Amino acid sequence: xxxxxxxxxxxxxxxxxxxxxxxxxxxxxxxxxxxxxxxxxxxxxxxxxxxxxxxxxxxxxxxxxxxxxxxxxxxxxxxxxxxxxxxxxxxxxxxxxxxxxxxxxxxxxxx
Amino acid sequence: xxxxxxxxxxxxxxxxxxxxxxxxxxxxxxxxxxxxxxxxxxxxxxxxxxxxxxxxxxxxxxxxxxxxxxxxxxxxxxxxxxxxxxxxxxxxxxxxxxxxxxxxxxxxxxxxxxxxxxxxxxxxxxxxxxxxxxxxxxxxxxxxxxxxxxxxxxxxxxxxxxxxxxxxxxxxxxxxxxxxxxxxxxxxxx
Numbered sequence: 001x002x003x004x005x006x007x008x009x010x011x012x013x014x015x016x017x018x019x020x021x022x023x024x025x026x027x028x029x030x031x032x033x034x035x036x037x038x039x040x041x042x043x044x045x046x047x048x049x050x051x052x053x054x055x056x057x058x059x060x061x062x063x064x065x066x067x068x069x070x071x072x073x074x075x076x077x078x079x080x081x082x083x084x085x086x087x088x089x090x091x092x093x094x095x096x097x098x099x100x101x102x103x104x105x106x107x108x109x110x111x
Numbered sequence: 112x113x114x115x116x117x118x119x120x121x122x123x124x125x126x127x128x129x130x131x132x133x134x135x136x137x138x139x140x141x142x143x144x145x146x147x148x149x150x151x152x153x154x155x156x157x158x159x160x161x162x163x164x165x166x167x168x169x170x171x172x173x174x175x176x177x178x179x180x181x182x183x184x185x186x187x188x189x190x191x192x193x194x195x196x197x198x199x200x201x202x203x204x205x206x207x208x209x210x211x212x213x214x215x216x217x218x219x220x221x222x223x224x225x226x227x228x229x230x231x232x233x234x235x236x237x238x239x240x241x242x243x244x245x246x247x248x249x250x251x252x253x254x255x256x257x258x259x260x261x262x263x264x265x266x267x268x269x270x271x272x273x274x275x276x277x278x279x280x281x282x283x284x285x286x287x288x289x290x291x292x293x294x295x296x297x298x299x300x301x
Binding site: 007010011013014015017018019020021022023024025026027030031033034037038041 | 130133134137138139141142145151154155158159162163166225226227228229232235236238239258259261286289290293294297
């Protein structure tokens with residue numbers, strides 16, 4: 001019982017150990033270091049760009065854009081290829097009939 | 112120069128106003144962040160991050176709360192973001208260590224003692240700071256702001272944008288959890 005009471009007192013002392021804590025402050029010349037850091041981050045624009053490019057969100061976004069472009073081209077090509085095939089058949093037929101002279105074409109008798 | 116004047120000047124990008132704000136508030140921001148991070152070097156880096164954020168986003172401060180409340184909010188958010196990032200890095204380091212690439216091990220320094228603690232209270236404070244890390248995030252924020260930064264319940268409520276009764280409840284639960292964890296520790300020791 002006495003041990004339990006002692007433990008409770010100890011725990012209470014631990015919980016109150018930060019009650020009269022003095023405020024900590026950063027090392028001297030904090031502002032100078034802060035300005036140096038702000039200056040360097042302003043100068044280093046390329047590293048910011050690189051940081052942005054290497055983000056997974058950017059990579060996934062670019063991959064999605066490529067995927068969409070590919071799908072668009074593929075769909076357009078497929079729908080266009082049917083018309084093209086039909087058109088080429090017609091052209092061929094036309095050319096064939098106009099260029100190849102038949103026997104009837106050569107021996108035409110005029111009245 | 113009044114605080115409102117300094118803020119107005121800072122919104123215009125005035126460097127003198129920025130310097131004045133940094134010089135007067137650096138202790139407050141650093142002490143708050145140190146309470147969460149428990150590492151002096153990291154705390155200084157994150158304090159710099161906070162002031163860079165303040166410089167870049169002071170136009171977001173509409174004056175609905177006190178400037179110090181807004182600054183506490185930015186400090187707490189930045190400190191918690193840093194801790195989450197560190198946790199993620201640790202997990203990632205564990206994964207890379209499985210593949211044999213663990214050249215930069217990330218670990219917390221085991222015994223942090225707040226520099227403002229009295230000499231005779233150091234051991235108790237060390238134990239409390241160590242146990243604080245295990246609390247849920249909102250309980251930890253409320254307890255740290257109240258104990259380390261010495262804010263009243265009303266001020267903590269303003270920073271956390273909640274009611275005073277909610278803060279009372281959070282701090283009460285934090286104390287209960289800390290008691291439980293510390294008594295478990297004592298039971299194991301004895």
